[in-house]
Ligand SMILES: [Zn+2]
Ligand SMILES: [Zn+2]
Ligand SMILES: [Zn+2]
């Protein structure tokens with residue numbers, strides 16, 4: 204982009220004009236010795252032929268005598284309003300000279316670009332480029348059969364070498380390329396089809412080319428209005444049915460939710476009817492579920508303990524009863540012993556020649572008869588043998604067994 208050739212919107216102050224190129228300065232520099240300002244490019248070119256200032260002819264030794272122009276000069280030329288160089292092609296852009304390069308590169312739709320297809324070589328306005336790419340004679344196209352990308356100009360030749368063969372229709376046995384084959388399958392006259400009213404019950408089947416003839420004579424054709432009305436009504440009913448099912452499901456969900464809430468509420472209320480829960484609440488403690496569980500398990504434990512204790516009490520009862528019975532038995536044995544001692548005492552008295560009183564004898568006999576039968580067996584056999592003739596007599600039963608012999612001295616004291 205040559206900024207020396209741009210067209211300015213307004214006339215430019217003559218102090219900003221380079222005397223070499225006669226246009227506003229581009230990249231202005233000042234000669235140190237004489238103070239004249241030029242475009243950097245202009246003065247560099249001028250010094251190649253003559254080493255003097257183009258204005259006052261003073262001598263300039265080298266380019267080292269240049270310095271950049273004052274910032275205000277640079278800004279003034281950079282901010283000059285210009286037209287787009289593509290104004291004649293149609294671009295209406297006006298803007299600062301320093302923005303022109305950006306406009307041409309990014310914005311200007313009237314800039315000319317080379318076609319992206321190398322074989323084409325045409326220069327195209329940017330605004331026309333996408334349209335050109337669609338119709339460019341050098342564009343790449345896709346083979347419809349093998350999907351390979353080939354240049355448009357070679358497509359006809361490719362069809363002879365394309366690796367994908369033409370496809371044969373299975374119904375009419377004609378052949379064509381793949382893209383046309385799909386469409387042909389829909390329209391093939393030999394394709395087997397069913398009647399259009401098959402859903403209402405017509406069982407006709409035949410070639411697609413015979414379908415229109417069948418429709419004329421099809422007995423379902425005159426009724427198709429009724430059938431379609433019936434079908435619509437059926438569909439509406441099905442839809443309504445579905446809606447009702449959905450409603451029922453929603454209601455069921457609501458009922459489930461409410462049941463859960465009621466159950467949670469009754470659980471919560473049971474905290475108040477339970478005396479433990481009430482006392483906890485009155486103390487301001489929140490009885491949470493885990494604490495509740497701990498209490499419940501404690502309760503169960505105590506219940507088990509009580510049950511065990513009950514069993515033990517039953518055992519103790521049985522033992523007590525047994526004990527009482529034993530005591531009674533011991534008492535009766537004691538009574539028998541007492542009776543026997545009395546008898547022995549009586550016998551000893553008799554042996555010494557004393558006469559026992561009638562009352563005493565009566566009581567002794569009664570005691571002996573009331574004693575357990577087992578007592579008789581404790582009498583050793585030799586005791587019976589000593590007086591064998593009187594075994595069944597009352598006296599033989601009253602006679603003390605020998606085992607009691609050693610106690611006799613104590614009995615005498617009684
Ligand atoms: Zn110049
Ligand atoms: Zn000068
Ligand atoms: Zn432009």
Ligand SMILES: [Zn+2]
Pocket residue numbers: 318319320323324325335339340341
């Ligand atoms: Zn092109």
Ligand SMILES: [Zn+2]
Pocket residue numbers: 346347348349350351361365366367
């Ligand atoms: Zn191909």
Ligand SMILES: [Zn+2]
Pocket residue numbers: 372373374375376377387388391392393
């Ligand atoms: Zn076919």
Ligand SMILES: [Zn+2]
Pocket residue numbers: 398399400405406407417418421422423
């Ligand atoms: Zn039919």
